[in-house]
Amino acid sequence: MIEMKDVHKTYPNGVMALDGVNLSIKPGEFVYIVGPSGAGKSTLTGLMYREEKHTEGQITINGTDLNTLKERHVPYLRRNIGVVYQDFKLLPKLTVYENVAFALEVIEEDPNNVKQRVMEVLDLVKLKNKARQIPDELSGGEQQRVSIARAIVNNPTLMIADEPTGNLDPETSWDIMSIFEEINANGTTVIMATHSKEIVNTIKKRVIAVENGRIVRDESRGEYGYEI
Numbered sequence: 001m002i003e004m005k006d007v008h009k010t011y012p013n014g015v016m017a018l019d020g021v022n023l024s025i026k027p028g029e030f031v032y033i034v035g036p037s038g039a040g041k042s043t044l045t046g047l048m049y050r051e052e053k054h055t056e057g058q059i060t061i062n063g064t065d066l067n068t069l070k071e072r073h074v075p076y077l078r079r080n081i082g083v084v085y086q087d088f089k090l091l092p093k094l095t096v097y098e099n100v101a102f103a104l105e106v107i108e109e110d111p112n113n114v115k116q117r118v119m120e121v122l123d124l125v126k127l128k129n130k131a132r133q134i135p136d137e138l139s140g141g142e143q144q145r146v147s148i149a150r151a152i153v154n155n156p157t158l159m160i161a162d163e164p165t166g167n168l169d170p171e172t173s174w175d176i177m178s179i180f181e182e183i184n185a186n187g188t189t190v191i192m193a194t195h196s197k198e199i200v201n202t203i204k205k206r207v208i209a210v211e212n213g214r215i216v217r218d219e220s221r222g223e224y225g226y227e228i
């Protein structure tokens with residue numbers, strides 16, 4: 001599903017954010033990416049959906065070699081990847097329904113299927129009754145659930161979440177985690193960068209720790225491992 005070999009990322013300003021990363025993630029895994037602030041977690045997840053380009057090494061995602069991937073084919077790579085951000089990134093003027101439907105419209109899904117599929121995923125995140133509201137009328141946890149619905153509406157094989165509970169209170173964070181667990185139980189690979197010691201130490205999964213742009217630990221059913 002994801003293979004990285006000796007991956008480096010140096011930003012144009014000269015900062016080396018990743019310094020020789022090797023990893024292999026199989027379909028269906030649930031992986032936490034942990035590490036101190038500035039360690040390279042967002043850079044690592046960003047390379048997976050080509051938000052940023054690596055500067056050295058090899059990356060293969062879902063069988064696609066990112067070294068030879070042409071710019072015009074990037075949207076095809078992203079069709080199989082759902083992304084969830086810490087700050088939700090919803091379109092403020094669109095309703096909940098429209099925010100989720102938009103993800104299908106851009107890939108030119110048959111309009112006859114859109115309504116049923118959008119309502120299905122809104123049901124999964126328990127927001128069917130808020131379909132007509134706009135994001136500002138929702139709580140933070142509800143907004144994050146909309147962004148999860150948007151990320152999975154296209155049935156991606158891979159879900160990448162960068163600190164999805166970073167702006168949420170603990171109780172809401174557990175709700176969000178149970179949605180991720182359900183998505184993973186349905187077969188989707190989940191990669192989640194997080195600073196939440198509680199979550200990582202409670203819902204045990206594979207843990208990859210990054211420090212100074214390098215992987216320093218990779219354990220199945222690992223611990224968070226940092227004092228916060």
Ligand SMILES: Nc1ncnc2c1ncn2[C@@H]1O[C@H](COP(=O)(O)OP(=O)(O)OP(=O)(O)O)[C@@H](O)[C@H]1O
Pocket residue numbers: 011012013015016017035036037038039040041042043044
């Ligand atoms: N667009 C950019 N241009 C230049 N440097 C960057 C850019 N984005 C990140 N960096 C630098 O790369 C390093 C890794 O940053 P990254 O955001 O990947 O860390 P992180 O582990 O996700 O941090 P946090 O936990 O604080 O989100 C840092 O030194 C950061 O300052």
